[in-house]
Amino acid sequence: MNNYPFGSNSPKSFNAYPRGDFDLESGTIKRIRRPRNSSFYPIRMIKSFANRLHYYYKLHPLLVFFISLSFGVTILIVLSLYEHHYRMLSNYRKLDDGFNINYPFAKLKNLVMVAGHSVYTSSSCGKVDKEDSWFLESYQKNPGQAATFLAHIKEGIEITARDGEALLLFSGGETRKDAGPRSEAQSYWTVAESKGWFGKEESVKWRSLTEEHARDSFENLLFSVCxxxxxxxxxxxxxxxxxxxxxxxxxxxxxxxAIGFPESRFLYTGTPASTSSKEAALKGEALVRIQFQQDPYGCSGPLKRKKVGRDPFHRSIPYPNGCPEIEGLFRYCGAAPYPGSLPWAL
Structure with missing residues (x-):
């Protein structure tokens, strides 16, 4: 008796039933439904969407056009914002690329800025509270004016002493021709030194520096940030x-x-003007406020002319080389707020 192996290669093997499910009640074979080819499904979806869009376009051409235009503009705006954000973050490390830079005050987080208002011209530091030791404009020649400068210096030092993470900057450029090439910032630092930093030398002097290019109050703030x-x-x-x-x-x-800095992280400490100059100071301040309301960045008109007049030695301003992330803010000139992204607004 011959024994034949079972299997597909066996001469006895055959398909008793066609492929599929056999229905005993009806005696028919149910065909197995083949799954859709997934590689063509997205293409069919796109074609279907295109056909529907074409159909609606025929019914409402203007509506479809404006919807498509709005969608396209939205995509462009999102991509533009993303690109600008990415470029700004890349620039944040621009100064460090290829260099091993150790910033001298990398651990300090907060800024205390004292705005300068005059240049110290005396050859001696023994009369810092006397008006004739300072170069004063006509509107500043009032009894007690020098004492207000000292009050600013002392207040800045005391605020810095209370904050171990603060950097103190005296801000102000070489703004007076007859005072010589001496800056307001360096004048304030020198006076602080002559006063022994008002008893806070050990904790404050090492983190007190100058910003020596500002020509007005807006530049005091912007340049100090840089x-x-x-x-x-x-x-x-x-x-x-x-x-x-x-x-x-x-x-x-x-x-x-104007610089878009959060209000919750901005503090202001003001000291009073001298009694004899207060009334005139308030009138002058009201005028300057109106000018900055019309020209927030001080880049045109009377504010621009005032800055030019306060640069008698034609000093080249180094900024924004040290702060490339906000270069656009330095270049911007307009009545509306600066529209670009800023590091402190992220």
């Missing part, structure tokens, strides 16, 4: 400005808004 970036490698988390109390609206609202 100078902070140069010294720490980052931008300040909190900003405290020290100046006259009647200038609070100008700094805390107009200038802060």
């Amino acid at each position: 100078r902070f970036r140069e010294l720490t490698g980052t931008y300040p988390h909190n900003i405290t400005v020290v100046s006259y109390d009647f200038k609070e609206e100008r700094f805390a609202h107009l200038h802060r808004s």
Whole structure:
């Protein structure tokens, strides 16, 4: 007797039933439904969407056109914002690329800025509270004026002493021709040194520096932010400005808004003007506020002319080389707020 192996190669093997499910009741074979070819399904979806779009376009051509246009513009805006954001973050590391930069004050997080208002001209530091030791404009020649400068210096030092993460910057350029090539910032630093840093030398002197190019109050703020970036490698988390109390609206609202800095992280400390100059100071401040309301960045008209007049030695301003992430803010000139992205707004 011959034994044949079972299997597909066996001469006895055959398909008893066709492929499929056999229905015993009806005696028919149910064909197995083949799955759709998934590789062609997305193409059919796209074609279907295109056909529907074409159909609706025939019914409502203007509506479909405006919807498509709006969608396209939205995509372009999103891509533009993403590209600008990516470029700004890339620029944030621009200064460090290829270099092993150790920022001297990398651990400091907050900025205390004292705005300069005059240049110290005396050859001796023994009369810092006397008006004839300072170069004063006609509107500044009032009894007690020098004492207000000292009050600003002392206030900035005391605020810095209370904050171990603060960097103190005296801000102000070489603004007076007859005072010689001496800056307001260096004058304030020298006076602080002569006063022994008001008893806070050990804790404050090592983190007190100057910003020596500002020609007006807006530049006091903007340039100091850039100078902070140069010294720490980052931008300040909190900003405290020290100046006259009647200038609070100008700094805390107009200038802060112009650079888009968060209100919750911006502090202002104002000291009073001398009694004899207060009335005139308030009138002058009202005029300057109106000018900055019309020209927030001080880049045209009377504010521009004032800055030019306060640069008698034609100093080249190094910014924004030290803060490339906000180069656009330095170049911007307009009545509306700066539309670009800013590091402190991320």
